[in-house]
C-alpha cells in the first residue's frame with residue numbers, strides 16, 4: 001500500500017524541497033500538500049509533476065492560523081485517507097522581523113560569534129498580532145493550529161497496524177529563555193518566533209509520552225539557516241545574494257548555514273523511513289552542511305525538563321477545550 005505523507009506549508013521553501021526529495025527517494029508515496037493558498041499549492045503540484053511525472057499528489061486547503069480552516073481541512077483528510085503515515089508539521093511564520101545591527105556588529109567581535117550565526121540569538125525581534133480566534137498569530141500558526149490538526153486526525157494517525165510519524169520543523173532559534181509557561185503564547189515580548197519553536201520541543205516530548213503506545217511518534221528537526229521567503233522577510237533577496245560569499249565563509253564556522261531549501265530538508269528526509277524505535281524523544285535532528293557543501297544529520301539533546309513539557313501539554317489541552325467551546329458553543 002502507498003504510504004500517505006501530508007506536509008503543511010508544502011508550496012514553498014523547505015516544504016517544497018522536501019516534497020521533491022521525498023519523491024526522488026520513493027516515487028510510490030502519496031503526497032498531500034496541505035496549504036493555505038490553493039493557487040500556490042497547484043503551482044507547487046505542477047512543478048513537482050514536471051520533475052516526477054508519475055507522482056501521486058493531492059492537495060488539501062488548510063490555514064493553520066485559523067481554527068475553522070483546520071477543522072475543515074482535517075475533516076477532509078479523515079474522509080480521504082484511512083491512514084496517514086507521515087505528517088510533516090512544517091508551515092511557519094516569522095512576521096515583521098527586525099534585525100538589531102548593533103547586536104550583530106557587537107556579536108562579530110565577541111566570543112559568541114559562532115553561536116550567534118548558528119542560532120540568530122539576540123539578533124531578531126518580531127511584531128505579533130491577535131488572530132480572529134483571539135490567539136497570538138505566531139503561536140497559533142507555528143504550534144496550536146498544528147496541534148489541533150493532530151488532535152482532529154488522530155483516528156487516521158493512530159493505528160495498531162504500524163506506527164505513524166509526526167515531524168516538526170523547529171529551529172536553532174528555539175530558546176528556553178524566550179519561552180514562559182505563564183505567557184506561552186508570548187503576548188509580552190518580541191521573540192514570539194523563538195518562543196513558538198521552543199514550545200514545539202516541549203509539545204513533541206509530551207506527544208510522545210501520550211501517544212507512543214497508540215502508535216504515533218513525534219520528532220523535531222532544525223533545518224539550519226535557509227534562504228526562503230521567511231529569510232526574504234528579514235532582508236530583501238538581492239541583499240542575501242550580494243552577501244552570499246560571506247555566507248559561504250560563515251559556513252566554515254558553523255554547519256548550520258545550510259542555505260538552500262534542498263540542504264535544509266536533509267534531516268526531514270532522513271527521518272522518513274527511519275525505524276521509530278531508533279528515535280529519541282528528547283533529541284532534535286539538525287540538517288547540517290559542511291564548508292565543502294556536504295550534507296549530513298546531527299542530533300542534539302533538547303534543553304528542557306520533562307516536567308515543563310507536561311505542564312505545557314496541560315495548558316495546551318485546556319486551551320483546546322476553551323477554543324472548542326467557542327467554536328461549537
Ligand SMILES: NC(=O)C1=CN([C@@H]2O[C@H](COP(=O)(O)OP(=O)(O)OC[C@H]3O[C@@H](n4cnc5c(N)ncnc54)[C@H](OP(=O)(O)O)[C@@H]3O)[C@@H](O)[C@H]2O)C=CC1
Nearest residue numbers: 009012013014036063064065091092171225226228229230
Ligand atoms: N528559513 C529558515 O532559515 C528556517 C526556517 N524554519 C522553519 O521552516 C518552516 C518552513 O519555512 P521556510 O521554508 O523557511 O519558509 P517559507 O516561507 O518558504 O515557507 C513557509 C510555508 O508555510 C506556509 N504557511 C505560512 N503560514 C501558514 C498558514 N497560516 N497556514 C498554512 N500554511 C502556512 C507558507 O505558505 P504561503 O506560501 O501561503 O505563505 C509556506 O508554504 C517554518 O516552520 C520555519 O519556521 C526553521 C529554521 C530555519
Ligand SMILES: CC(C)=CCC[C@@H](C)[C@H]1CC[C@H]2C3=C(CC[C@]12C)[C@@]1(C)CCC(=O)C[C@@H]1CC3
Nearest residue numbers: 099116117118119120123171172173225246247
Ligand atoms: C553576514 C551575515 C551572514 C549576516 C546575516 C546576519 C543575520 C541576519 C543572520 C545570522 C544568523 C541568521 C539566522 C536566522 C535569520 C538571519 C540571521 C539572524 C534565523 C533566526 C532564521 C529563522 C530560523 O528559524 C533560524 C535562523 C538562525 C540563523
